[in-house]
Amino acid sequence: MTPVLAPFPEMLPLAETLAPLIGADLAPVDWHQFPDGESLVTLDADLAGRDVALLCTLRDPDRHALPLRFAAETARDLGAVSVGLIAPYLGYMRQDRRFAPGQAVSAPLFAAFLQESFDWLVTADPHLHRIPSLDRLFTIPARRVVTAPLLAEWIAAHVDDPVLLGPDSESQQWVAGVAARVGCPYEVLRKHRSGDRSVEISVPDNPALRTGTPVILDDIASSGRTLVRAIERLREAGTRAPVCVVIHAVFAGKAHADILAAGARQIVTTNSIPHASNAIDLSPLIAGAIAETAAGLTFQQLESPYSDQAKWSKGSKK
Ligand SMILES: O=P(O)(O)OC[C@H]1O[C@@H](O)[C@H](O)[C@@H]1O
Numbered sequence: 001m002t003p004v005l006a007p008f009p010e011m012l013p014l015a016e017t018l019a020p021l022i023g024a025d026l027a028p029v030d031w032h033q034f035p036d037g038e039s040l041v042t043l044d045a046d047l048a049g050r051d052v053a054l055l056c057t058l059r060d061p062d063r064h065a066l067p068l069r070f071a072a073e074t075a076r077d078l079g080a081v082s083v084g085l086i087a088p089y090l091g092y093m094r095q096d097r098r099f100a101p102g103q104a105v106s107a108p109l110f111a112a113f114l115q116e117s118f119d120w121l122v123t124a125d126p127h128l129h130r131i132p133s134l135d136r137l138f139t140i141p142a143r144r145v146v147t148a149p150l151l152a153e154w155i156a157a158h159v160d161d162p163v164l165l166g167p168d169s170e171s172q173q174w175v176a177g178v179a180a181r182v183g184c185p186y187e188v189l190r191k192h193r194s195g196d197r198s199v200e201i202s203v204p205d206n207p208a209l210r211t212g213t214p215v216i217l218d219d220i221a222s223s224g225r226t227l228v229r230a231i232e233r234l235r236e237a238g239t240r241a242p243v244c245v246v247i248h249a250v251f252a253g254k255a256h257a258d259i260l261a262a263g264a265r266q267i268v269t270t271n272s273i274p275h276a277s278n279a280i281d282l283s284p285l286i287a288g289a290i291a292e293t294a295a296g297l298t299f300q301q302l303e304s305p306y307s308d309q310a311k312w313s314k315g316s317k318k
Contacts, residue, residue: 003298006043006075007055008064010274014088014283015055021287023300024053029071039067041074048079051297053086053290054118059250059273061091065113072117082297084120086290088145088272088282089248093127094220111137122289124272124282125247127219129170143293145285147247147270148174152181154268154280155215159243163212165234167191167201167226175217185212189230201229203237213265214242221246221267224255231262241265249275 007015027045095106166175168191179186249269
């Protein structure tokens with residue numbers, strides 16, 4: 001039977017590109033929010049005997065998580081034989097340890113919450129800086145889409161004389177990898193965060209920055225403070241206006257406007273979270289990852305366009 005792709009409302013544009021790539025019928029989730037804050041989700045499609053993938057990006061996870069679980073359990077209740085989750089942005093991954101006494105370690109708690117309702121998961125570059133891979137968090141098959149090849153393609157095609165900049169030491173390996181693909185120099189900035197919106201950045205002296213175009217690469221722009229501070233320091237150092245390439249366009253509050261006001265020449269993001277800055281389409285990579293992660297189900301088997309994707313975990317839910 002034809003599998004079903006069921007996107008939450010804001011993910012409909014990505015779903016329309018993705019559905020033909022994975023050979024699925026589209027069945028959008030209707031999400032009604034009552035005045036008292038409760039949700040009613042509706043899956044008005046024949047799901048009996050079918051493999052179902054829900055598509056929901058998990059920015060603002062507190063708001064999305066419960067309706068998402070309701071939708072997954074409803075799909076099963078309506079006869080779906082399997083229910084997978086495509087969450088191009090997976091929230092809560094940054095709280096992966098107890099940074100102060102008594103804090104919740106939210107990343108494994110959120111993973112445990114999700115996998116109670118899903119048979120497999122596909123996400124894009126989760127913020128796993130201290131947890132080595134998704135299989136430390138999930139026992140269901142869970143695959144990470146690696147966006148680096150697409151970021152490199154975009155930079156090579158759109159930026160003259162790029163010099164890639166990672167915002168902090170944690171980004172070293174990742175930025176080095178993208179720079180190697182582009183064939184350009186890179187540098188890693190020094191960052192100190194003392195609060196949600198308190199970030200200080202310093203820029204090492206690098207001769208390439210005197211002539212090239214700085215391209216700040218970051219996985220997430222949330223408050224935007226990291227990018228704002230980096231841009232301010234670069235402009236003080238007399239560089240060209242920087243380009244910002246970000247995977248996940250979280251952009252809390254007026255973060256996007258703040259980054260532009262600080263002097264960014266351009267901000268581009270992937271479509272893991274819908275935003276006007278989306279310029280890099282992840283659907284071919286997501287399709288390849290679904291075909292591999294949901295192997296054995298009816299999602300069309302596709303060749304992933306990139307063969308160097310990170311290893312993925314296998315497990316069994318049932
Ligand atoms: O500075 P904001 O935008 O709030 O947060 C995003 C930054 O915080 C880090 O965890 C991310 O990797 C990124 O560098």
